[in-house]
Amino acid sequence: MNAPAASLNPAETLRGALAGLLDGLPPRQAAQAVERLIANYRGATPTGAPILRDRADVAAYAAYRMPATFEAVRSALEAFADAVPGWAPGDHVDVGGGTGAAAWAVSATWEGKRPVTVLDWAEPALALGREIAAAHPALRDVRWQRARIGAALPLESTDLVTVSYVLNELTAPDRAALVDAAAGAARSVVIVEPGTPDGYARVIEARDRLVSAGFRVAAPCPHSAACPIAPGTDWCHFSARVSRSSLHRQVKGGSLAYEDEKFSYVAATRLPASPVPARVVRRPQIRKGQVLLDLCETEPSLRRTTVTKRQGDLYRAARDTDWGDAWPPPAGH
Secondary structure (H helix, E strand, O other): OOOOOOOOOHHHHHHHHHOOOOOOOOHHHHHHHHHHHHHHHHOOOOOOOOOOOOHHHHHHHHHHOHHHHHHHHHHHHHHHHHHOOOOOOOOEEEEOOOOOHHHHHHHHHOOOOOOEEEEEOOHHHHHHHHHHHOOOHHHOOOEEEEOOOOOOOOOOOEEEEEEEOOHHHOOHHHHHHHHHHHHHHEEEEEEEEEOOHHHHHHHHHHHHHHHHOOOEEEEOOOOOOOOOOOOOOOOOOEEEEEEOOHHHHHHHOOOOOEEEEEEEEEEEEOOOOOOOOEEEOOOOEEEOOEEEEEEEEOOOEEEEEEEEHHHOHHHHHHHHOOOOOEOOOOOOO
16 A cells, blocks of 8 residues: 655644634534535435535635545545555646545555646635645645546546546536546546446446446456446445534534545546455454455456455454455555
8 A cells, every 4th residue: 555645744734724614614604515516416306507616615624525535536546556556656747636635645645746637617615635635745836737527528638647536517418428538638538427226337337438448447446347237236436534613513413523425436447456355345344253244346246255264364364354355355454
């Protein structure tokens, strides 16, 4: 795994930069903005106007959603980085990046500074993203560029394109055009969507287009063949743990210090890649003396395997294995 720079932990720096962002904004206004944003981002209806309309919207989005987007994208990028060891993107374009969560996630995955461009059509989001990024030296020179995200979006050649929580805002033709543009411009493409059936369907649609364009799937799938899940029967998604802010607790109630962000993703590349032999696609079930693992395998197929206490080291590894992990664990883990 590629470690972030030792001097600065991007996750902690981001949390610090977001702290106090809602100072001066009435709590009820912040909560109402969050509730509308949740409906938009998890909905299936494309919108004809920017979702983030003003400073209040952007502050609510950044405080409420940016940590979750960061953790989901970072999880996807870490799985991708494991499949392309020794590689780091020389430059990065984040399409529909809003306040820049994916730029932070890339910085947390691969150390060092690189040219980064964040494209979004909401000027208030770009402005706040620039303000937040000033807290992290590796992101102070990011180019924040206003662009309408859709069929006419021009993309320059780059090592890495990220598209996170964007496809649900677009019509089907615009989604297809955007994925095709990313495939034409980038060596690697990482797409993240909400971990819902509709989000998974958009990811699979994008995955198929990337494979047709000559990309190989690096993660989460162990293969680039068709997904073995029968359409409409289930959906592939994963979970990232997110520390809850005071705004999270205000909107959702409850006392837990964290919540789990469900997401679907595909990471595809033109680079040589070594996908995992199998991936755990459900939360492992730990029973007395055994662990049940639901796996997506290379063949491709979905299979449940039972690891028992009699299997010694493998059993101990299974007890430590999490949803989304490779199986069997890499040597030395």
